[in-house]
Every structure is written in C-alpha cells, then in structure tokens.
Amino acid sequence: MDDLSPADRAHILAALKSAGNLICYFGHGNEHSWLTAGVSTAISSDFVPATGKAVVSIACRTGCNLGPDAITAGVEAWLGFTIKVAVIAPHLGLDPIGDAIVAGVSVLGSGKTMQDSRDELYSELDNVATGYDTGKWSSHPGAALKYYAALAMRDHIVLHGTTTFVPL
Amino acid sequence: MLSPDEKSQLIAALRIWAKTERNQPVLGFIGGGKILTPWEIVSAVERESEDGEAVLEVLEHGVRREGISRVVGRLTELLTWTTFHPPIARTS
Numbered sequence: 053m054d055d056l057s058p059a060d061r062a063h064i065l066a067a068l069k070s071a072g073n074l075i076c077y078f079g080h081g082n083e084h085s086w087l088t089a090g091v092s093t094a095i096s097s098d099f100v101p102a103t104g105k106a107v108v109s110i111a112c113r114t115g116c117n118l119g120p121d122a123i124t125a126g127v128e129a130w131l132g133f134t135i136k137v138a139v140i141a142p143h144l145g146l147d148p149i150g151d152a153i154v155a156g157v158s159v160l161g162s163g164k165t166m167q168d169s170r171d172e173l174y175s176e177l178d179n180v181a182t183g184y185d186t187g188k189w190s191s192h193p194g195a196a197l198k199y200y201a202a203l204a205m206r207d208h209i210v211l212h213g214t215t216t217f218v219p220l
Numbered sequence: 221m222l223s224p225d226e227k228s229q230l231i232a233a234l235r236i237w238a239k240t241e242r243n244q245p246v247l248g249f250i251g252g253g254k255i256l257t258p259w260e261i262v263s264a265v266e267r268e269s270e271d272g273e274a275v276l277e278v279l280e281h282g283v284r285r286e287g288i289s290r291v292v293g294r295l296t297e298l299l300t301w302t303t304f305h306p307p308i309a310r311t312s
Binding site for chain 2: 079080081087110137138139193197199201203
C-alpha cells in the first residue's frame with residue numbers, strides 16, 4: 053500500500069499510474085474533478101492510466117459526473133457520493149460518520165466486491181443515522197443535524213462500473 | 221429544491237436549535253475548511269455560503285423523506301410533544 057500525501061496533482065497522477073488495483077482518495081472534489089485549494093487536481097481524462105482499477109472517492113459530489121466519466125475513461129468501478137461529504141466534530145472521542153466510511157472501505161481488504169463495500173457503507177451510515185435518531189448517540193451535541201447528515205450521505209452513495217469487481 | 225417557505229421554516233428551526241446547543245463545533249463538510257458551531261451553521265445558512273447551502277441540502281433530503289413538520293420538529297425538539305400530545309380539536 054502506498055500513501056501518496058498530500059493529494060496534489062503529482063501524487064494523484066502517480067497513484068493513478070501505480071500498480072495497485074485500488075485507489076482510495078480522501079479530499080476535496082466537485083461534480084467534475086478532484087480539487088486541492090479550489091484548484092483541479094484530476095479530471096476524467098486523467099483516469100486513463102487507471103484503466104481496470106477501482107476508485108473509492110471520499111470527496112464531495114464526485115459520484116455525479118467524475119465517477120461515470122472515469123468509468124468511460126477505463127476505470128473498472130467507482131464508489132463515491134453525489135452529495136457533500138459531512139465531517140462531524142468527534143464527541144467523547146467518537147466520530148461515527150468517519151468510522152462508517154472506514155468500515156465500508158475496509159471490507160475490500162477481505163477480498164470483497166465493490167458492491168459489498170457499497171452495501172457495508174450504506175449499512176454503517178444507516179446505523180449512524182439510527183444512533184443519532186433514537187440510539188446511543190442521540191444525546192450527542194448536534195444529534196438532530198448529524199442524523200440528517202448521516203441520512204443524506206447514506207442515500208447518496210453511488211457505485212458506478214463493474215459492481216462485482218474485487219480490487220484486492 | 222426547497223421552497224422559500226420551507227427555507228424560512230428551516231432557518232427559524234435552526235435558530236431555535238442553535239439556542240439549545242452548546243457553543244462547540246458540530247458539523248462541517250469536506251472542502252469547507254472547518255467544522256462549524258451551531259451559530260456558525262445558522263450564519264452560514266443565512267449568508268447562503270457554500271457550507272450553508274450544504275446544510276440546507278442535507279435538511280432538504282430530510283424534508284423530502286419525512287416532511288417539513290417532522291424536520292422542524294426534530295430540530296426544535298417539538299417532535300416528541302406533537303407526536304404524543306396531538307392538538308386537541310375544539311368545537312366551541
């Protein structure tokens with residue numbers, strides 16, 4: 053596993069060309085590109101070297117156009133969101149939304165499919181919404197708003213391309 | 221897209237919500253640069269900043285799923301009251 057930080061254009065292009073079958077991106081984005089400090093760092097045509105690979109894009113709205121366009125460019129599967137990705141302030145050391153994302157992506161390490169990862173992410177965010185609604189986190193600061201954030205994220209997960217692809 | 225009436229109801233509800241919350245960071249969005257406190261969230265929504273629009277987008281999803289009354293009720297903590305104590309119809 054390579055950790056190519058920060059997510060600048062040079063590191064992103066290196067990752068897209070790398071030998072690995074799974075690229076996980078955590079950073080800024082919009083409908084059409086990945087971004088750093090408001091400047092585009094990758095657009096769909098940059099994904100040609102990532103042909104046959106899977107991309108997990110934990111970035112705002114990149115599931116709208118960038119994902120489908122990357123599939124057209126050759127990427128095998130793309131997991132992301134069509135909404136802004138919420139970040140919550142940890143309370144008592146707990147960051148349920150962050151943990152849900154990690155849990156969803158982690159199943160890929162067990163040889164699971166991209167669909168399995170998408171389903172796990174959905175299930176985890178569903179648990180987070182329930183937790184903030186009537187469950188164990190309902191007394192956390194801002195629980196009502198965090199509930200709606202988790203709900204919106206849960207319902208705006210998208211998986212494009214080959215859903216049965218096993219990247220690891 | 222929220223109607224102007226829905227938007228004003230949500231802003232009013234957020235102001236009530238912010239009064240009941242502690243003044244500490246609660247929620248932000250990737251790209252927004254910081255996690256906002258309740259009153260910063262109210263301000264962002266009123267200023268229609270990028271974070272404010274993202275908050276409204278999240279709440280709009282709730283409105284479409286649950287209805288405006290339920291979202292407002294949940295934010296203002298009136299949901300339990302209205303659920304278990306529905307208004308009594310008066311005939312005189």
